[in-house]
Amino acid sequence: MRLHPLPAFADNYIWTLADESGAALIVDPGDAAPVFDAARDGLRPAAVLLTHHHPDHIGGVRDLLRKWPQLPVIGPQDERIPYQTDVVAEGDTVAVAGWRFEVLEIPGHTLSHVAFHGHGLLFCGDTLFSLGCGRLFEGSPAQMRASLTKLAALPPETRVCCGHEYTVNNGRFACVVEPGNPALRRRIEEARTMRERGLPTLPSTLADELAANPFLRVDAPEVRCSLRERLGREPADAVEAFAELRRWKDGFSS
Template identity: 40%
Template sequence: MQDAQSPVSKSSSDSLTVTPISAFDDNYIWVISQASHSFVYVVDPGDAEVVIRHLKEHKQVLAGVLITHHHEDHTGGLERLIEYSAHELEVFGPANENIAHIKTPILTQKEVTLSKLTSTAKIISVPGHTLGHIAYLIENHLFCGDTLFSGGCGRIFEGTPTQMHHSLQALAKLPLNTQVYCAHEYTLSNLKFALAVDKENEALAAHNTYCNAQRNQGKPTLPSNIELELSINPFLRCHTRTIQRSVCSRFEVNHSDNVTIFGLLRQWKDNF
């Protein structure tokens, strides 16, 4: 995976800065920091060593970890990070998934406090990819794991199409300026599929050009934002005549139910 080296979301005063760390072939581990201090939180650290290297290079101190779901490429570095840290970490994650070392299991909480930040994290339940999958909304920064991708969505490993569609619709209702931090650099492959489904979408074609240029320069395609995803992501547009016609033509059926269209669209992507 090409390195992601510079912050992708940064603003003035003591607002949050979100920085990507590249891991494995296509994972992003997101680092959340504020300029006023050296404490940081990381999201879904599948690889501890890249996180430790980043902390040392930037003279940062790990305050806590946010886990979205149980898959190893999102949790595999957790034990090592706990061992590395000289103090007790805040570790948040879904209560109803089998994840070791969670200090604050999240089941019904609507938000949690990140003690070293001036913000709280709102919790959004997004079952589908896994049954206990959660997303974190910190100010206008959405950390959605493997639920929503730019131009696509996660595979449905444990849930149902109904659950996944409902989860995506919950994210789609967030403010349009919400920044979307997905856990994988899947954008180009997602956009290739989206263009096969939605051939006449000019915004989609333009974004595909932009993302190809980003990757050719070794830069992330993320974050995205909700407004953009509503215009380019076929999985958020199953209610539109354009996506419905495309899916029905592909499968030689006649459906208008949004969940049915979504399930067929996901099936199409799984075999694309």
């Protein structure tokens, strides 16, 4: 099993998961060009998995199908996603080219967002980032909080394959929220070193995120203290705590 993120645009990753023969799943190809480059090096696309409808995650599908017209394209029910051959929902299993993934519905960033979990991997699009989470473009704070809670319940060794290289920037905000967290400091130092070497900071592990990602730690004492100081009172519940944390991040400038 070879897992590799193909950089695209300014900070996207197109994830590829290949077997020994080169047959590969392609996850969220916002641009076809990196996939074509990988194909020249022996990658053979076997199926496309889509997590949500945003153009930087689906924009390359049309060109991929021009080259490989029989390529299965699998994603959530959403009329904004063209070219799909298979529509999936919560509890479905994707079985293609020897790979098997469970489908999880994780609304929040978009209403139809899904994730694919299997083989110790989580392809979570723009819902969970390393040290962060996605903006709420369509869903509610309660929906996103529930989606993150669902992902947090997966095995801690799960490798988190998200859609963007945001770790260092997310870390700046996380340090303001929870400055006394040593796991967070270690993760930021590691991420900075990797970026200086031109390496991706991903995948992280779910254990890493549970230890350092403030959006999975809204009940941690220091996170609650920061939110209490910001609100001037105790958050009513975890949903309000999450909502205020997301609002804070939306307006944050390092």
